[in-house]
Amino acid sequence: MKRAFYLLTAALLAVVLAGIAVFGEGIVRTHGGDVLVVVWMYLVLRALFLLPKSTTALMALVIAFAVEVGQLFDLAGLLGLAETRGGRLALGSTFDILDLLAYSVGALLAVLLDRTKDQA
Structure with missing residues (x-):
């Protein structure tokens, strides 16, 4: 049941x-x-894996940071994906250190909202 909630919320x-x-x-x-x-x-x-909330948040944060570092080194260009809409959407095109802060806020928000859901 919980997995369905996470999947539906992710879709929305x-x-x-x-x-x-x-x-x-x-x-x-x-x-x-x-x-x-x-x-x-x-x-x-959370929909795919039965992991603790903190582990899941850390995984999401590491993925986001990796994508951002990939932008710093023009990973999309190195892979020949910089000129495709999908490549730019998935890998981004411009490194911004403030994005790292935004990702961190997102990870914290995800855990806080998930804990709030459990208390309701």
Whole structure:
């Protein structure tokens, strides 16, 4: 039952993220989307794996940090994906150190919301 909740919530959040990608502007598109994408990854990981909340949040954070470091070294370009929409969407194109902060906020938010859900 819990896995279904996480999967459904992740699906709903994916719609929100798509809306931000298409219609978002300014800080909402840049850093707001970065916060929420880590929450989304957390939800997907919780749906797939029976791991503690803190481990799941750390995994989502490590993935996000790895993608950001990949941007620093132009991983998309090295893989020949920089000119594709999917490559830019999945791997990004511009390193921003503030994104690391946004990802950290997202991981913390995911755990806090999950703990709040358990107490309700």
